Amino acid sequence: MNIDTAIGKKKILIVEDDSFIVKAYQIRFENDNFDVFIATTGTDALHYLDKEPVDVVLLDLMLPGVSGFDVLMAIRKNNIWKNVPVIILSNLGQTEDIQRGKDLGATDYIVKANARINEVADKVKRYL
Amino acid sequence: MHKQISLRNKITAFTVGSILLFGSVAIAIVFFYARSNYYALRQADIRTEVLEQASDIGASLEQAKRIVKHIASEKELIRYLEGDAESSDRARIVDMLSHYNGERLYDPLYVLDRSGIATASLDSTFVGNDYSFRSYFTNAMRGESTAEFLIGVTSGKAGYYFSSPVISSDGGIIGVVVGKVSRDIGNELISGSFLIENGSIMITDTDGIVLYASRADQLYHSIGVLSDEDRDRITGNRQFANLPLTSLGYNRIFQAIRTHTGTPDLFDFSNPVTHENEVVAVVAIPQTDLFLVVQESVVSLIAPVRIILFGLIIAVLLSMLATSIFVYVLVRQFLAPLSRLKFAAERISAGAFDYRVEIKTGDELGKMGEQFNVMADRLKNSYAGLERTVAEKTSELSAKLVSIEQKNAELRDTQRAVLNILEDARSLEAQIADERNHLRGILAAMGEGLFVLDDRYRIVLSNPIAERILDMQADEIIGKSMSDIITLYKGKEEVPVEGRPMVKVFTEGKIIAADLRDDFYWQTSKGRKFPVGFIAAPLTVGGIRNEVVVFRNLEKEKNLDEARTSFISITSHQLRTPLTSIKWFLEMLMEGSYADPLTVKQREFADLAYQASEKMVGIINLLLQIARVESGRLKVLPVPTDLKQLTASIIASFGNAFQMRKQVIIVQTVPDPLPVIQIDVDVMGQVIQNLLSNANRYANENSTIIISIEAGQGEQGSDFITYSIADQGIGIGKNATSRIFEKFYRAENALRSVPEGSGLGLSLVKSLVEGWGGRVWFESEEGKGTTFFFTIPIGGMQARAGEVGIAVT
Structure with missing residues (x-):
């Protein structure tokens, strides 16, 4: 689906390299009537910045190549995307990482392993 | 060496010398004084004498002149001259003349007629002679009585001619009476005058011709130089016949005659002939035109003074002589005591300390004698004392000598022993050299760097590996203080020198080891920084404190x-x-x-x-936490914490887990409130959470869990807080006790009641508690319950700048 053509529905960009997680996100958010866009690498995520901004980004940190932090920084630097809520969803659970994420402008930080997928969905809706 | 002149000689010489000196001075004074006075006196005398003599001479001559004049007035003579000159008359005239010459004043006395021919004379040879040429005749014929000094033509003798005209009754001059005084005027008239003795007397006429002189060489000379006119006159007058009348050259005297004013002229005269100083007196003989000139040599004038002078000199000399003898003899008396003293001193210095001297002169010498005796006494005593001391010292010395002898013998033995030792030492040296090389080899072969530090932290020994690790040469290391070449870091912070393990090795005297977990880094003075592990140990060798440090670069291990x-x-x-x-x-x-x-x-x-x-x-979470703790990467951020409040919040985080099992938690603290201590809340929270989680799961339902937090006192002020969680649950069996803190270990009863347990919780608790310096243990009885305890020092947790916190979200 082309992000530019999708109308009416809420758009969510999922930056995640694990295919299983991606699948889970897809099922869950399409169920909630989101238009789900996926980037499996940091570089792919950056390509999205040229396009229309989404309503919320779910960002994983451990990405091959360009890291999630770099993506976050790029989003926040981007004039159009800078106000898009970015929720970090990572299994890096150290306080330093959380703090760094918040410092770089993440709207929230969730540790995947500790959270149910419903909790994730609830949080996402909250930031829309 | 001075010449020894005796005191006596000195005194004598001095006395004599003084007499000489003062005598000379006195003499000189007296002499000059007397001289000038005498001179003046003598001059006065001369003046007086001269005047007297002159007046005497004048008077005599005057008398001669008067007699002649009287004769000229005799009537008989007048009659004679008026008549013709007859022999009878002549005889009577001659008798008259001789009558008048009773005193033999004249020689002769004669009468000239108006033609100037002698008609009557006491000297018959005169009769008939023509004396008309004479001025006494011519002048008399003019009516003047004259007095004139002439040398007689007939007699050839000098004399003073007095003429007087014979005036006839009618007033005409009919003849001249002439009387010649030719006696030695000087001798006659000026006899007995003391002037004659040492000087000369002259009688001169106005021309300065010496008519009489006491000295023959002056007679018939002229005082000064006559002018030609005068000479002519005199020669024409035939006054002095053919006498040359040479000048004596007494010009001054001549001048005095010429300018004579009437008062005696007294002056100093330098005799051109004799070159003597003379006093000259020139005085006019009154009633004559003669002058009396007296010359007296000054020397003879003041001769008496000379005599006095000589007398004085002789007196002085005599007195000098007398004094010298006198003094010489007498001084001996006075000085006798001195020689006695001298003798006594000699005796005493020769050693006769008992010699005493007796001087009873009652003066300074007497005193000196007394003092001498006193001194001799003292000397005797001190000498005696000295002798005693010397004797003592001598015996001491002999004793010492003996012991020195002994010591010498011992020394010789020692010498021999030392030589032996030296030999051994040499062979030992060789051994040591070998061992040193051996050691060097070992050090070089070691796999780790090695330092030996002295007690000032200077590197005294290093091995090649050390050089390689530090990338420095031996000369950059040896002798340098360790802190000069290496800075110690723990993590990112520099460790100050006092806190350095190397220092602690010395101060605490124990071995300190550091490995990767201590997170030490060394930065060399060249800037090379690397993680370091070391063991430092004190090493005391022969009282000298050293430290051995063996170290490794842990870079690889760290990586x-x-x-x-x-x-x-x-x-x-x-x-x-x-x-x-x-x-x-x-x-x-x-x-x-x-x-x-x-x-x-x-x-x-x-x-x-x-x-x-x-x-x-x-x-996985637990594993992660355990990994963090064990890697030493754990961050600890202590903040002031109330343990009771923290406990409450942990309990709250459990939600209704305790209510679900109907478990009641009681929290009690001693004291209440608890002191606030520095605690990392995540770390402490994890421990409490794990223990509470266990309590929750292993305690029975409907049971009470008691949390007890007590501040307690340890030894030597090491206060701590003991935290305990007591449950009533399954407890821990004996066979599980030793393994309860092992990773993944699950006791049998625990496995059965909580199958999902991981067996990691207590392992983490132990790591954490021990990490903050606390202790963890439990008390339990299987089937009854368990109480877990842990302690935390009252000082709390040490901050640690690790990389990760314990919290795993």
Whole structure:
């Protein structure tokens, strides 16, 4: 689906390299009537910045190549995307990482392993 | 060496000399005084004498002149001259003349007629002679009585001619009476005058012709130089016949005659002939035109003074002589005591200390004698004392000598022994050299760097590995203080010198080891920084304190460790991702809205699978935490914390877990409130949480869990807080006790009651508690309950700048 053509529905960009997680996100958010866009690498995520901004980004940190932090920084630097809520969803659970994420402008930080997928969905809706 | 002149001689000489000196001075004074006075006196005398003599001479001559004049007035003579000159008359005239010459004043006395021819004379040879040429005749014929000095033609003798005209009754001059005084006027008239004795007397006429002189060489000379006119006159007058009348050259005298004023002229005269100084007196003989000239040599004038002078000199000399003898003799008397003293001194210095001297002169010498005796006494005493001391010292010395002899013998033995030792020492040296080389070899072969520090932390020994690790040459290391070449860091912070382990080795005297977990780095003065592990140990050798430091560059190990740690981190995170998908899919499965709804049984299976995956998450979390603690990367941020409040919040985080099992938690603190201590809340929270979680799961339902926090006192002020959680539960059996803190260990009873337990919780608790310097233990009875204890020092946790916190969200 082309992000530019999708109308009416809420758009969510999922930056995640694990295919299983991606699948889970897809099922869950399409169920909630989101238009789900996926980037499996940091570089792919950056390509999205040229396009229309989404309503919320779910960002994983451990990405091959360009890291999630770099993506976050790029989003926040981007004039159009800078106000898009970015929720970090990572299994890096150290306080330093959380703090760094918040410092770089993440709207929230969730540790995947500790959270149910419903909790994730609830949080996402909250930031829309 | 001075010439020894005796005192006596000195005194005598001095006395004599004084007499000489003062005598001379006196003499000189007297002489000059007397001289000038005498001179003046003599001059006065001369003046007086001269005047007297002159007046005497004048008077005599005057008388001669008067007699002649009287004769000229005799009537008989007048008659004679008026008549013709007859022999009878002549005889009577001659008698008359001789009558008048009773005193033999004249020689002769004669009468000239008006033609100047002698008619009557006491000297018959005169009769008939023509004396008309004479001025006494011519002048008399003019009526003048004259007095004139002439040398007689007939007699050839000098004389003073007095003429007087014979005046006839009618007033005409009929003849001249002439009387010649030719006696030695000087002798006659000026006899007895003391002037004659030493000087000369002259009688001169106005021309300065010496008519009489006491000295023959002056007679018939002229005083000064006559002018030609005068000479002519005199020669024409035939006054002095053919006498040459040479000048005496007494010009001054001549001048005095010429300018004579009437008063005696007294002056100093330098005799051109004799070159003597003379006093000259020139005085006019009154009633004559003669002058009396007296010459007296000054020397003879003041001769008496000379005599006095000589007399004085002789007196002085005599007195000098007399005095010298006198003094010489007498002084001996006075000085006798001195020679006695001298003798006494000689005796005493020769050693006769008992010699005493007796001087009873009652003066300074007497005193000196007394003092001498006193001194001799003292000397005797001190000498005696000295002798005693010397004797003592001598005996001491002899004793010492003996002991020195002994010592010498000992020394010789020692010498021999030393020589032996030296030999041994030499062979020992060789041995040591060998051993040193051996040691060097070992040091070089060591796999680690080695320093030996002295007690001032200077590097006294290093091995090649040390040089390699530090990338420095031996000369940059040896002798330098360690802190000059190496800076110690713990993590990112520089460790001050006092806190350095090397210092502690000395101050605490124990071995200190540091490995990767201590997180030490060394930065060399060249800037090379590397992680370091070392062992430092004190080494005392022969009282000298040294320190041995063996160290390694841990770079590789650190990298390995970091790799391993990040591996653990990454791995645990990698494990979590699939787990997450498992959990989420199971969740969605169970929800039923994303897939078809499940049957009860299916739901049951799914649930179990979900729980298993949850357990796995728990295990992974715990593993992660344990890995962090064990890697030494744990961050500790202590903040002032109230343990009771922290406990309450941990309890709250459990939600209704305790209510579900109907467990009551009681928290009690001693004291209340607890002192606030520095605690990292995450770390402490984890410990409390793990223990509470155990309490929750292993305690029975409807039981009470008592949390007790007590501040307590340890030894030597090491106060701590003891935290205990007591439950009433399954307890821990004896066979499980020793292994309860092992990773993954589950006691049998625990396995049975809580199958999902991981067996990691207590392991983490132990790591954490011991990490902050506390102790963890338990008391338990199987089937009754367990109480877990841990302590925390009252000082709290030490801050640690690690990389990660304990919290795993």
